[in-house]
Amino acid sequence: MRIVVIGGSKFAGLHLTRELVSRGHEVSVVNRGQTAKELPAGVGRIIADRKDPAALAARVAEAGPWDAVYDCIAYRPAESAPLIQAIWADLPDARRTLKHFVHISTGSVYAKTDYLPLKEHFPRSADEPGTYGSDKKLIEDLLFAAHEKEGLPVTMLRPGYIYGPDNPIYRESYFFDRVRRGRPVLIPGNGLIITQFVYVDDLAQALSLVLGNREAVGEAFNIAGEYGCNLDHYAQLIGEAVGRPADIRHYDPQAAGLSPDEMRKAFPYKWREHTLRDTTKIRQILGYREKHTLKEGLAEAYRWYVEHWPVKGEPDFTLDDRILASGAVR
Numbered sequence: 439m440r441i442v443v444i445g446g447s448k449f450a451g452l453h454l455t456r457e458l459v460s461r462g463h464e465v466s467v468v469n470r471g472q473t474a475k476e477l478p479a480g481v482g483r484i485i486a487d488r489k490d491p492a493a494l495a496a497r498v499a500e501a502g503p504w505d506a507v508y509d510c511i512a513y514r515p516a517e518s519a520p521l522i523q524a525i526w527a528d529l530p531d532a533r534r535t536l537k538h539f540v541h542i543s544t545g546s547v548y549a550k551t552d553y554l555p556l557k558e559h560f561p562r563s564a565d566e567p568g569t570y571g572s573d574k575k576l577i578e579d580l581l582f583a584a585h586e587k588e589g590l591p592v593t594m595l596r597p598g599y600i601y602g603p604d605n606p607i608y609r610e611s612y613f614f615d616r617v618r619r620g621r622p623v624l625i626p627g628n629g630l631i632i633t634q635f636v637y638v639d640d641l642a643q644a645l646s647l648v649l650g651n652r653e654a655v656g657e658a659f660n661i662a663g664e665y666g667c668n669l670d671h672y673a674q675l676i677g678e679a680v681g682r683p684a685d686i687r688h689y690d691p692q693a694a695g696l697s698p699d700e701m702r703k704a705f706p707y708k709w710r711e712h713t714l715r716d717t718t719k720i721r722q723i724l725g726y727r728e729k730h731t732l733k734e735g736l737a738e739a740y741r742w743y744v745e746h747w748p749v750k751g752e753p754d755f756t757l758d759d760r761i762l763a764s765g766a767v768r
């Protein structure tokens with residue numbers, strides 16, 4: 439298939455590009471050309487900036503026709519609308535060769551819930567536009583509407599926390615930084631909050647399984663590990679990956695006097711409410727099976743971190759030291 443990946447050169451998009459190439463597809467990537475990662479041989483490049491959504495849409499349409507479009511970097515509805523217009527709505531039926539439009543959404547689209555695990559039909563965020571989850575939900579609305587009214591062959595995947603090699607976000611690396619130095623790992627609350635992760639290559643596999651599957655069209659899928667994992671166990675698995683037990687300490691952020699902004703810097707995951715999404719649908723319809731347990735994935739992530747983690751010099755532990763000195767640590 440002739441496929442374009444919007445984004446596609448940094449993390450999830452890069453691993454997707456590699457997966458699609460390994461499956462024999464002809465792939466092009468759209469980006470600004472700023473991320474200095476090597477793309478697989480033969481991958482085409484389309485330079486465009488999402489800050490000008492109409493120009494990006496025109497470039498993508500011009501370089502078509504495409505059999506599939508993967509949009510990895512849509513964060514606001516205004517970024518998606520011109521693309522749908524250019525590659526689908528504006529085209530006469532005879533030129534609508536696109537078979538799949540795949541959007542990377544997020545598990546954060548769901549509204550707060552009293553029931554877990556979250557299933558795909560559960561209510562989604564009704565928050566005001568402008569937050570990450572509510573904007574991604576509005577993009578989903580736009581895409582569902584384009585599917586229903588105009589037949590856009592859309593599929594959406596809603597990942598949990600994505601982790602693994604190339605992760606530019608300070609998440610597992612936050613833990614690696616502390617555990618490898620023997621520093622305490624400070625977990626807000628009691629460490630029993632459950633969350634869910636997906637290894638980046640497992641996500642790439644799931645995204646690729648959409649191709650050729652008509653049952654996936656018009657559908658949204660949760661994608662994450664089959665089981666949730668509590669934060670203490672996650673830290674223990676990090677310790678196993680590093681080869682040094684994690685020195686886990688719990689604390690009450692309020693007693694430590696941290697502002698909400700400081701709290702966002704002090705810990706990289708949700709720690710107040712459980713996150714658990716049911717993944718039966720993607721397993722049944724796409725035949726998805728993860729190839730990495732969390733333990734295996736974290737071992738891979740640590741190998742990458744040791745070689746590549748880009749932070750130069752010592753990480754900043756000022757906030758950790760303040761929490762430790764606050765008397766709020768149990």
Ligand SMILES: NC(=O)c1ccc[n+]([C@@H]2O[C@H](COP(=O)([O-])OP(=O)(O)OC[C@H]3O[C@@H](n4cnc5c(N)ncnc54)[C@H](OP(=O)(O)O)[C@@H]3O)[C@@H](O)[C@H]2O)c1
Nearest residue numbers: 445446447448449450451452469470471472473487488600
């Ligand atoms: N990380 C998580 O835990 C998580 C969880 C759930 C869902 N998600 C979703 O997963 C997706 C994240 O994918 P990723 O970060 O791994 O994407 P990626 O596609 O691997 O990397 C970002 C890409 O976008 C390009 N880019 C950045 N700004 C651009 C702009 N203004 N115009 C054009 N290209 C631009 C970058 O290249 P250049 O710099 O060269 O432009 C790079 O190719 C998002 O949709 C996010 O909502 C993430």
